[in-house]
Amino acid sequence: MTQTTRRVALKVLGATLGASAFAHAMEPLRAWSKDLSLDQFLQRHYKELTSEELAEGIRRLERETREEYGREVTIRDIRPQEGVQFGYALSLSVCIGCRKCAEACHVENNHDRRTNNSYIRVLEMDQGSFDMEKGDATYEHAVPAKGKYYMPVQCQQCDNAPCVKVCPVQATWKEPDGIVAVDYNWCIGCRYCEAACPYHARRFNWTKPEVPAGEINPDQGYLSNRIRPQGVVEKCTFCLHRTREGRMPACLEACPTGARVFGNLLDPKSEIRWVLENKRIFVLKEELGTRPRFFYFFDV
């Protein structure tokens, strides 16, 4: 995971795409602000940054957000907690498909407003069917509809994550508390991870995200909801800027039906443990061996 690896990967990408496509892919480079040096752009991997370099990077990002988006924000590097392994469960008996969770994610995580981007896709499913590939994410009618049930799908924070394995530059990895994180400054935008994810959980920033100043959530995490640059991949982080401080994820708080249960899998008294021990649980595409941290259950 050295500087060289990434440069080599960029070169390989350039050779693969051909010169003009490479120039196009590198377009964002030309939009540097005057005072952004090549070194800053090619800053080291998150895991190798010294605390000073990280603090410097954060100051730069805060300044850029102020200049480009007109909003004062605070970006923090919030570390995982000892003895905490996150888990999330969702009751399919209760979810009504209202998409309030997807909307809360949109707002909390400073998603591009034009694309209505969200890390959650709520699938409308035929009762009796379990194939998420047949689910419909575009339904536009009153919910819940007859004969249907609703299955929100977001990053499953797999313990055996295919996206982590395919990344040629290790821009994405598993954190100690189970979150699969992305270093947005290290990602080269090859989208291998997006193709590898069986849950379609990753999103690519085709354009520079547009968020009006007044709508920007100023409470930002370096590895989570800071505004992502164009040309990189992003994903759900279980709102780590909230959950690593004990708060609930935004989607859970927004859910009007209480379908969502979040907590520490290592805490035997936690709600998530009660659900895992007492409900009928399943994980999506279990046969792939991804070992998700996201569980679906039915009320019995």
Add this chain to the structure above:
Amino acid sequence: MHASLHLPGAAVILGLLCVAHAAGCQDRDQPPGLRPALDATPIASASVHRPDKLSGVSTDRRDSLGRPIRAACVTCHSLRRPDALPTSTAELDEFHVGLRFEHGGLSCASCHVIGEQDTLRKADGTLVPMRDAMQLCAQCHGPQLRDYANGAHGGMNGSYAGGARVRNHCVDCHDPHVPAFQPSMPVLPPRDRFVAAPGTGEGAHR
């Protein structure tokens, strides 16, 4: 472990350790230290939200800020005592007219007490204050109560650990007269490239 953290001496020592740690750890080839875990799940500090609808009804009037004006039950009920509870909403001719009721085969008297607008009656005749309506619901909805007690039913806000939490009351989400969720339009229609017609969506392949 947790108890010792409250000792100021221990805190100072920990603080010094952290400073020393940070100084010796400039290079992050080693994984940086983890944050100490928060306190265990705060069941004790969880409170249940107290919904307005347990103490009044909304009127069609609005205040100067445009908020709907609510009337406490006692506003009308202190002036007038109903003679008898109707058996169905169809019999309401003066007050609460048009109230929709779809909650099994219950009748008004299954829960309400004549002349006691702030009180409910359980099936065994025990009176419970309106604010304890959950006890009334629990008589029939045992599995939901069990799940609620274990944090697996009902929405909430706040912390999953180490802080306070406010949990929804049954009637925050369910209208006791029509408890099933009524169909409503979903929000945030997706407009990403997976769902738009090929080539038309925002960010479609170019």
